[in-house]
Amino acid sequence: MKKTMWNLMLATTLIGAICGCGKKGPATSSTAPATSSSKATPIIAVSVLTMNNPFFKEIVDSMEAEAKKSGFELLAVSGDFDVARQQNQIKDFIVKKVSAIVLCPCDSKAIGPAIQEANAAGIPVFTADIACTAAGAKVVSHVATDNYLGGRMAAKAMVEALGGRGKVAILDFPEVESVLLRTKGFQEKLAELNKAADCDITVVTILPGGGDKAKSFKVTQDIIQAHADLAGIFAINDPSALGAVAALENAGKLKQVKIVGFDGQPEGKKAIAAGKIYADPVQFPDQIGAETVKLIVKYMNGEDCPAEYLIPTALYRQADAAADAAK
Template sequence: MRTFATLIAGLAFGLAACGSSVGSEPSEGVNIGMSVSTQNNPYFLQFRDGAEAAAQNFGVKLTVTDAHNDASQQASQIRGFTNRHMTAIIINPVNSDGIGPAVKAAGQLGIPVISADRTVSGAEVAQTLTSDNLAGGKLGAQELAKQLGGKGEVVVLQGTAGTSASRERSQGFTAGIAAYPHIKVVAKQRADFHRVKGQQAMTSLIQRHPGITGVFAENDEMALGAAQALGPKAGHQVKVVGFDGTPEGIKAVRAGTLSATVAQQPRLLGWQAVDGAIKAARGQIIAKSVAIPVKVATKENAREFWTF
């Protein structure tokens, strides 16, 4: 288990190496509000941890709220940050389409907004930071096809409707799996990025499609739920590919329960969100869009990935 100080040092070194730093200008007086879609998900806990590490490193105040996957509650949180005249706001949207008015209101008061992991529709933000979900979906399709030897019946567990992450991962997977004519996608079902819902959905899908040989889940939580439903078949008769690279997801890959996961870098995402928020608050020019690279984690290379 890495300490918080080690996390700060490691992330700071990585960001310096790729040229992303707020520099030596003092950051005192910078107050950032951050609304996370949910803290009941290991991926977003890592995102929060990276943001908190950056805030401590740069000497800024970061206020974190949990929207509990409720779009109206998140809109209220953003309005609260706006009314308190925060220096900048970071949002990890519950719903890309529904948060626009609250984000727009913040922008009208000159408060820069950074959107992390998911996009915002209907309002301009200072910067959007996302993993390359399209590429990740395609990589997931290619890895699943490889695990299946290019043939079989697969199902897809989809994330929350209206989120850019689910939409883009689905598009990437669909494009990727189209290259394998002997693999048939027999069903797609939403499980809202939730483990229990993933288990329930998979239980239902097994009954309707007993010939399933592969599963692509748009996050690790749903993949782990699917593996629970599959029991001893998971990773053997039925190959399961997830997305996120959470510590538990990587552990399951190493154990062989999951066949692979498309690994993101949520701590780096959180760190860069704070870095971008500080720069935007200072009036510095920042990139409008930043894609954080993803990589497939398999049993052969799983030890390369952090498992805090």
């Protein structure tokens, strides 16, 4: 059955795949996905969480550059934080008979049935940045930041920023697996560090900021009203951190409350340089995009693909911003 489906896809796009987690792709007789005599260029279809966040735009741009090198066309759309919209986009990809699908899921669990539809159609699915955690949904490879270790790095930065003492809030986005890993790493590292006599940091509230600047602005306003003695905020991405910055500036509390963000996007780095954000564990979205396409090409050529490919973060402080400015 699988071999028959594969032959059908070859006839259409010269390349196809049968989805399987961390397994070899189907062997092909060609090392390239397309030739000049191809009737149609094979398509990698991508649906990201949002195009309004520069992080995801950079993932798409790097995927497009890498896809072009390998003879693929990239079709990229935005899920706009709407899982129903993203599900419909996947249905459209299936109708178009694309060669591979890449997702940054709007909801790590709710996206499962749509992925299963792609599985049934014989189209390999990959995830980038945000994993799918739905039972029964088959993903070939997941490429992402090591978000758990990044969260632990953020906790160390928070302890450093606060001198080991203070009350902290978390601006969360629990619908996506990458954020769950960040907050888990942050809280577990804090618990470890709090065992030392000179460290006593308490997480007093965890509220959803939606990974969005405007929503995080409003949530931060609520947090500082409820916790007048708040000392720090861990924001799960740069838009959240920038929303917190705006709320604290508006309340005249930016010097009182230290912010640790996550991403290291240009606006975030600019705020770090200005001393408005203490630090960011920096992600490398260009690597996420490029490595995802490289794994797709490997899979198409019948090579082994890892179930997970993680990229470490690097902590970015004001001193790093100063070094960048001096270059």
